[in-house]
Amino acid sequence: MAKDVVFRCWSSAARTLRKRLYGILNAMKYRVSNGNAESLNSKIRLLAYQIEGVQEQRTVQSGR
Numbered sequence: 001m002a003k004d005v006v007f008r009c010w011s012s013a014a015r016t017l018r019k020r021l022y023g024i025l026n027a028m029k030y031r032v033s034n035g036n037a038e039s040l041n042s043k044i045r046l047l048a049y050q051i052e053g054v055q056e057q058r059t060v061q062s063g064r
Contacts, residue, residue, distance in 0.1 A: 027033070
């Protein structure tokens with residue numbers, strides 16, 4: 001039973017690697033990273049979180 005679970009995990013990992021291998025090899029060959037995109041995404045999420053907090057404070061202050 002436990003062996004089946006382990007096998008499924010490794011099987012899933014192997015399938016994912018096969019599916020993504022071309023992109024992984026290209027990223028390594030050309031030394032490309034999505035770090036800049038991830039950084040921008042993080043800043044956008046932080047801004048959205050901060051705006052949400054401001055909106056909640058306005059709602060509390062207005063008594064709604």
